[in-house]
Amino acid sequence: MNSRILQIATNTFREAVRDRVLYNLIAFALLMSAAAVLVGQISIQIEKLVVINLGLTAVSLFGIVIAIFIGIGLVSKEIDKRTLYTVLSRPVRRWEFIAGKFFGLVGTLFVNTFFMAIGVFAALAYVSHHFERSDAWVLVALYFIVLQFVILTALALFFSSFSTPIFSAVFAFWLFVIGSFAGDLRNFAAMAHGITRWLATAAAYMVPNFSALNVISEVAHGQAVPVQLIVLNTAYTFVYAAAVLSGAVLIFERRNLK
Amino acid sequence: MILSQRINIIAATILICGMACAAILIRTIDQAHASTAVQETLYISSPKLLKRLSLGYHGLFADIYWTRVVQYFGGVHSRGGGTYNLLWPLLNITTQLDPHLIPAYEFGGTFLSAKPPNGAGSPEQAIELVQYGIQNNPGDWHLYYDLAFIYYDLKDYRHSADAFLKGSQLPGAHPFLKIMAAQMAEHGGDIATARMMWTATYQTTHDDMIRANAAAHLRALQADEDVAMLEQLVQDYRVRTGRLPQTFSELISARMLRGIPLDPVGHPYELEDGRVFISDPQDLPFVQKGLRPGYIPSPVPKLMPAN
Amino acid sequence: MPAIEIFGLEKIYNTGFWRKRAKRALHPLNLTVEDGEIFGFLGPNGAGKTTTLKMLMGLVFPTSGSARILGMELGDPRMKAQIGFLPEQPYFYDYLTARELLNYYGHLSGMESKQLAKKIDAVLEQVGLAGSAGVQLRKYSKGMLQRAGIAQAILHDPKVVFLDEPMSGLDPMGRREVRNLIENLKANGKTVFFSTHILSDAEALCDRVAILGQGQLRGVGAIAELTAGVHGRVEIVWQGTEIPADIRSIAEYHRAAEIVRAVLPEESQDAALEALRRRGLRLISVTPVRTSLEDYFVARLGTPRDAETVSIQTQAHS
Numbered sequence: 001m002n003s004r005i006l007q008i009a010t011n012t013f014r015e016a017v018r019d020r021v022l023y024n025l026i027a028f029a030l031l032m033s034a035a036a037v038l039v040g041q042i043s044i045q046i047e048k049l050v051v052i053n054l055g056l057t058a059v060s061l062f063g064i065v066i067a068i069f070i071g072i073g074l075v076s077k078e079i080d081k082r083t084l085y086t087v088l089s090r091p092v093r094r095w096e097f098i099a100g101k102f103f104g105l106v107g108t109l110f111v112n113t114f115f116m117a118i119g120v121f122a123a124l125a126y127v128s129h130h131f132e133r134s135d136a137w138v139l140v141a142l143y144f145i146v147l148q149f150v151i152l153t154a155l156a157l158f159f160s161s162f163s164t165p166i167f168s169a170v171f172a173f174w175l176f177v178i179g180s181f182a183g184d185l186r187n188f189a190a191m192a193h194g195i196t197r198w199l200a201t202a203a204a205y206m207v208p209n210f211s212a213l214n215v216i217s218e219v220a221h222g223q224a225v226p227v228q229l230i231v232l233n234t235a236y237t238f239v240y241a242a243a244v245l246s247g248a249v250l251i252f253e254r255r256n257l258k
Numbered sequence: 259m260i261l262s263q264r265i266n267i268i269a270a271t272i273l274i275c276g277m278a279c280a281a282i283l284i285r286t287i288d289q290a291h292a293s294t295a296v297q298e299t300l301y302i303s304s305p306k307l308l309k310r311l312s313l314g315y316h317g318l319f320a321d322i323y324w325t326r327v328v329q330y331f332g333g334v335h336s337r338g339g340g341t342y343n344l345l346w347p348l349l350n351i352t353t354q355l356d357p358h359l360i361p362a363y364e365f366g367g368t369f370l371s372a373k374p375p376n377g378a379g380s381p382e383q384a385i386e387l388v389q390y391g392i393q394n395n396p397g398d399w400h401l402y403y404d405l406a407f408i409y410y411d412l413k414d415y416r417h418s419a420d421a422f423l424k425g426s427q428l429p430g431a432h433p434f435l436k437i438m439a440a441q442m443a444e445h446g447g448d449i450a451t452a453r454m455m456w457t458a459t460y461q462t463t464h465d466d467m468i469r470a471n472a473a474a475h476l477r478a479l480q481a482d483e484d485v486a487m488l489e490q491l492v493q494d495y496r497v498r499t500g501r502l503p504q505t506f507s508e509l510i511s512a513r514m515l516r517g518i519p520l521d522p523v524g525h526p527y528e529l530e531d532g533r534v535f536i537s538d539p540q541d542l543p544f545v546q547k548g549l550r551p552g553y554i555p556s557p558v559p560k561l562m563p564a565n
Numbered sequence: 566m567p568a569i570e571i572f573g574l575e576k577i578y579n580t581g582f583w584r585k586r587a588k589r590a591l592h593p594l595n596l597t598v599e600d601g602e603i604f605g606f607l608g609p610n611g612a613g614k615t616t617t618l619k620m621l622m623g624l625v626f627p628t629s630g631s632a633r634i635l636g637m638e639l640g641d642p643r644m645k646a647q648i649g650f651l652p653e654q655p656y657f658y659d660y661l662t663a664r665e666l667l668n669y670y671g672h673l674s675g676m677e678s679k680q681l682a683k684k685i686d687a688v689l690e691q692v693g694l695a696g697s698a699g700v701q702l703r704k705y706s707k708g709m710l711q712r713a714g715i716a717q718a719i720l721h722d723p724k725v726v727f728l729d730e731p732m733s734g735l736d737p738m739g740r741r742e743v744r745n746l747i748e749n750l751k752a753n754g755k756t757v758f759f760s761t762h763i764l765s766d767a768e769a770l771c772d773r774v775a776i777l778g779q780g781q782l783r784g785v786g787a788i789a790e791l792t793a794g795v796h797g798r799v800e801i802v803w804q805g806t807e808i809p810a811d812i813r814s815i816a817e818y819h820r821a822a823e824i825v826r827a828v829l830p831e832e833s834q835d836a837a838l839e840a841l842r843r844r845g846l847r848l849i850s851v852t853p854v855r856t857s858l859e860d861y862f863v864a865r866l867g868t869p870r871d872a873e874t875v876s877i878q879t880q881a882h883s
Contacts, residue, residue, distance in 0.1 A: 011658070018660040080654045086717055089622040089650035089727075090673045091642035095265055140796045184289070187325040205281040212287050228290050236283040241277025245270040253262055253269070257624040262640065 004092055005100040010105025013111075016070060021108065024062055025115050035242060036123035047127040052138060052220040055120035060145045060216070062116070063109055063174060067149050070108070071156025072168035075248075079257055088120040088257075095249040102245060104158055117142050134222035140230060141219040147237040151208045152176060154244040161252045177208035194214045209236060274534060305354035312355070320356030325347060327362065331369060332467070335376075342378040345370060349387060357394035360401070361465060363387060367404035368468050371411055376471075384408050399431040403458075406438070410455060415446025451480055477522035478544035481536060485548035488519060488527060488534040502532040566636050568725050568756040569598035569621070573630035576616050590616045592781045593630055598758055598773075605767035606760035607858075608777035609866065615653055617777075619731050622650055635724060646675055649718035652808035653729040655710060659703035659877035662692055663713050665807050666702060673723040684720060690714045693742060713747060726750055732766055736778055744770060762807040764858045774858070774867055783865040790855040797831040801838070802849040809840040827853060 016022070035054050039047045075098070080085040087097065117139075124135065155175055159168035178185065185207065189200035213233055215225050312319045327348045334342055349366040352359060369377040388405045394400060402425025409418035409492035419442035426435035438454065445451050453476065460472035491514050495503050498512070505527055507517040519527050523541045527534050527548070536548040573593040580586050598604045606614050608644040610670055619625040621632060623640045637644035641863040657666055664685060671681040688694045692712040697705070705713065710761060711734055718726055729745070732740045747770055750757050767774055768788060784791055803825055808818060816829035816837070831853070841848060 004673055007669060011661075011669055015658065015660055042405060052811070082652060083656055083658055084623070085624060085652040086650060086655065086657070086670065086714075087618075088674060089645060089648065090670065091645040091675060092313050092673050093265070095269070096261075108855055181322065182284075183288070184322045184325060186284075191325065191328070205284055206277065209280075209284050209287070212284075226290070229287065232283055232287045232290065236280055236287065239276045239279040239283065243273050244282060246272040246276065249269040250273065253266060254626070256626055257619070 005096050005103065008087075008092075008097060008100025008103035009102075009107060012101050013107050016108040018106070021070065022067060024066065025112065025119075028058060028062055028116050029119050031084060032119045032123045036126045037196075039127055047114065048124065049220050050121070051123050051127050053216060055123060056138070056141050056145065056219070057217045059113060059116045059142065060118065060148065060214075061115060063145065063149050064152060066107065067109060067152045068156055068172045068176075070105055070170055071153050072160050072165045072172065074105065074157050075160040075167055075252065076163070076168070081253075082257075084257060094253050098157065098161070098245060098249050098252055102111070102153060105153045105157070106150055109153065110146060113142060113146055113149070132222075134224075137215075137219045137225055140225045141215050143230075144213045144215055144233060146240070147233060148210055148213050149238050150241050151179075151210070152246070154241040154248070155208065158244050158248040158251075161248045162255065175208060176210065179208035180210045180214065181211060182207050183211040208240060212236075270314075280312060305351045308351060309355055316355040320352050320359055323352040323355065324359060324362055325363065327352060331365075340375065342369070342374075345378045346380065346383050346387075353387065353390060357391070360391070360395065360398060363391035363401055364404050364463065364468065365465060367408055368471065371408045381408055381412055397428060399425040399428045399435060401425075402428070402460075403435065403462075406442070407455065407459070410442070410446070410451075413447070415442050418446065419443040432462075449479060449483065474543050478542050478546070479544050480522045481545045482547045484519065484521065484527065484535045485536070488529075489532075490527070491515065492532050492534070496532070503529065566600065567597045568600045568602075569596070569604075569632070569634050569758060571596040571617075571621075571632045574617065574620055574627050574632055575629045576613075576620060576625065577628045584701060585841075589780055591620075594782055596775055596782070596785065598756060601751065601754055601756055602772040603770050604759075605759045605771035605774035606758060606777065607748070607762065607764065607767055607774050607862070608760075609762055611779075612777040613780040614777055615729055616780075618650075618652075618727060618760060621727065622844055629721040646721070647724045649721065649723035649726045650712045651718040651726075651728045651731055654733060657702050657710065657717075660701060661697050663689065663705075663716070664698045666713065667717060670717045673719055676721055681725065684722075688716045690721050691719075691746070708736060708739045711735055711739070712742075715743065719746075719750065723755070725756045725758065728760055731759055732761065732763060740766070763864060768858045776862060778866040784861070788858055791861045792858060797856045798828050798854040799831050799834045799862075800826065800828045800850075800852045800854050801834070801841070802826050802852075803829065803841055804847040804849055807844060807846060809837075809844055809846075811840045812837050824849070 032055060036051060039050050078087075082095075088094065120138065120142075121135075124138075125131065132171045151174065152175075156168060159171050163171070181202065185200070185204040189197060189204045192200050211254070215229075218225065285430065308319065309316050327345070330344055330348060331342065334340055345366075349362055349370070352362050353366075366387040367384050370380035370387060371379070373379045379464050384464045385405065385408055388401055388408065392398075392401045392405065402421045406418045406421035408426065409415075409421060419439050421498055422435050422439035422442055425431055426433075426439055434454075438458070441451050442456060456472045456475045456479070460476065461470055463469050463472070467553055491509060492503060495509060495512060495514060506515060506518055506527070507527075510517065521527055523538070523540065526540070528537050529535075534548055535550055536542060536545060539545060539549055571594055573595060574591065575593040576591040578588045578590055580588050589678050594617065606617070608614050616625065620627050620635065621639065623645075632639055634644050635647055658669075661669065667685045667688065671685065672678075674682065676862065685698075686695070688696050692715050694709060694712055694716065697709060702710065702713065711731070715731065716730070718728065728747075733742050735743060744766065747759070747817045771788065773785070773787050774791070804823060805825065805853075806820060806823065808820075808825060808827070812818070812827055812829065815833050816827040818825055818827035820826075827837070834851070838848070838851070
């Protein structure tokens with residue numbers, strides 16, 4: 001079982017690479033270099049702040065775009081192109097297929113983020129000429145960004161298992177936006193009354209909690225991230241992604257392929 | 259196909275348990291997150307930048323920031339006060355994004371000027387905020403009322419009367435603005451004025467926190483009056499009988515009182531050596547009389563629900 | 566033990582916006598395929614052949630009925646390890662090379678890495694792709710893709726091989742090669758189940774065939790048995806250019822030089838010869854035409870296809 005999932009994951013990774021997806025790293029590198037040089041020259045006393053804010057936001061956004069763009073086609077493309085026929089006629093369980101696709105894309109994003117992280121630290125070194133201890137928190141911020149990718153990949157895969165690419169992209173994008181305001185949504189729900197309150201609360205807790213995974217500005221100010229938050233966010237991502245993937249499996253298990 | 263049945267059951271279980279655990283974890287994170295200093299940073303602190311970034315959706319963002327104001331204030335308040343550093347920036351952003359968000363001005367007027375631990379204790383910022391509101395909503399008399407209140411709190415009775423007067427001249431203004439203008443000009447420091455002000459606030463506001471605040475003030479005023487009146491009765495008794503009454507029953511026997519006097523929260527007053535004391539001053543935050551010597555009010559003013 | 570047993574397999578699709586219109590892709594089908602035979606699954610396009618195959622592969626779920634392959638239930642991974650499948654007009658991951666593709670599929674079928682490498686080379690050789698093993702599939706021609714498809718279907722040495730239109734897109738050389746391949750498979754003891762709408766291929770290869778039309782089984786058996794029941798035809802050749810009226814109405818004919826060649830139903834042979842004799846036309850030859858599968862086909866399936874959507878008034882479940 002594990003080797004089949006690994007095979008599918010590796011294949012998914014290979015597809016992303018050969019699809020020249022990783023070229024976005026070049027665009028990112030250029031962006032970071034330009035920003036670092038520009039900021040380094042105008043000396044506005046908050047060079048570090050700008051580099052970290054810009055760098056981490058860019059890592060996050062690039063990754064979100066990739067996660068959505070590739071994620072929405074993970075299943076639907078294989079069904080459309082009928083490459084799935086020769087896979088499922090083999091002793092591969094349908095849920096193994098979903099798992100493999102998931103790990104493949106997450107792996108791709110992880111590698112992508114890794115290289116981007118190097119870019120961010122390089123730009124940081126350029127503007128501040130030395131590293132401080134508080135810069136280590138940038139790694140935590142990056143880790144949280146990867147957790148965001150994990151959730152978003154699971155969501156994109158979920159939609160891909162029953163919907164066309166366009167709708168999947170729209171749903172995934174909106175869930176990302178709403179999820180970024182999940183904290184505020186919970187506030188709104190707490191202030192509502194009656195049925196609205198119930199519905200709003202239910203929605204507020206089902207939407208992915210991206211707001212807690214965004215610590216970019218705190219880290220930019222050199223603030224520490226509490227270990228408790230790291231543990232809780234990790235647990236949350238694990239549990240939420242598992243739930244979403246189970247949903248994808250449930251749908252995919254029953255799907256008649258065209 | 260027993261295999262696929264098993265998979266379905268496992269998947270369904272993970273789905274339900276997963277979402278349940280996720281919800282629990284969210285609650286845990288919210289609670290943990292709130293108590294750390296992480297909350298104290300504003301993501302973007304420039305209102306102008308924020309307005310541009312909101313891509314035209316500044317109404318929505320104003321609403322979001324307004325809910326954050328309420329949550330922030332409530333959170334700090336329930337933890338025993340402390341500093342309300344972010345109150346002004348949050349209100350500033352909210353009103354810059356939507357200058358017509360009237361509740362924000364009322365809230366800011368009240369709690370920016372209120373003294374700690376009840377508020378931020380910066381009346382100048384409160385005045386600045388409300389004046390910005392008046393500038394952008396020239397036809398709204400409520401804002402003049404809010405302004406008048408701030409000045410009243412600062413004991414600047416002239417400016418307060420001024421604000422009432424200006425407000426009363428607006429079309430649709432509540433008639434009591436004119437009354438208050440006159441009252442404030444003549445009798446700014448009287449208890450009667452205070453009572454009128456707080457009653458007006460209590461009756462007109464839609465905000466629960468502000469109403470609770472007004473109710474607490476009214477109870478305090480009532481208690482102050484009661485204590486003054488009771489001590490006067492004690493003195494009258496002494497004049498009449500030549501000695502101090504030991505309990506209120508003696509005053510009742512002397513037909514000076516009809517029953518055991520109770521304070522506004524329902525506890526009986528205490529009589530000791532001719533002085534009247536409140537049995538539980540914690541319940542009456544803003545009271546000034548009837549306090550035993552050495553009494554230090556708690557840092558968290560206990561605002562009971564308005565009734 | 567039969568290789569494939571189909572018990573009343575049926576598929577009804579619910580189409581339309583409210584999912585009320587039912588389309589019967591396959592009426593309940595009963596079929597048995599014996600071990601070691603080459604079985605042809607024939608029918609015009611849209612007859613339900615691919616639907617049947619998809620249900621056997623577990624890609625589509627039957628509305629009712631069941632099937633067993635090698636005695637095991639559909640969906641059983643042990644069964645799937647012993648079958649190979651070539652879908653119609655296959656499309657593979659075009660960013661992979663043939664070798665990488667087979668490597669991927671081999672692992673998915675549970676083959677060990679060591680023996681896999683050797684087997685891949687052998688299979689590529691067998692289908693004639695040894696030279697293009699390192700080229701990305703996006704550069705392959707249709708015929709090469711077909712051959713790659715066959716390669717992945719036989720890579721793991723399956724007992725039963727399912728081929729959906731295996732000759733499609735191949736030139737005559739390619740078709741000859743595929744035919745040889747299929748015969749080799751049988752020689753190696755495998756069962757081959759292939760669907761096609763090209764009857765000559767079926768005639769050349771199959772032990773038995775089943776004919777499907779509009780989702781229903783119209784006939785099943787050995788070809789000789791099936792064609793025996795169909796009335797034959799006869800070819801009459803005579804000299805001259807004249808065609809008697811009687812013959813013209815019942816025969817297909819064509820003229821070349823001073824010869825007329827007519828093919829007409831066997832039972833009209835005597836009447837036709839009589840007509841020629843009356844005209845005094847000189848007879849050159851009378852030859853029986855072997856009834857072909859095509860004759861059987863046309864006889865069983867009739868003429869123009871009717872609409873394939875059959876409205877069913879009653880509740881249909883999917």
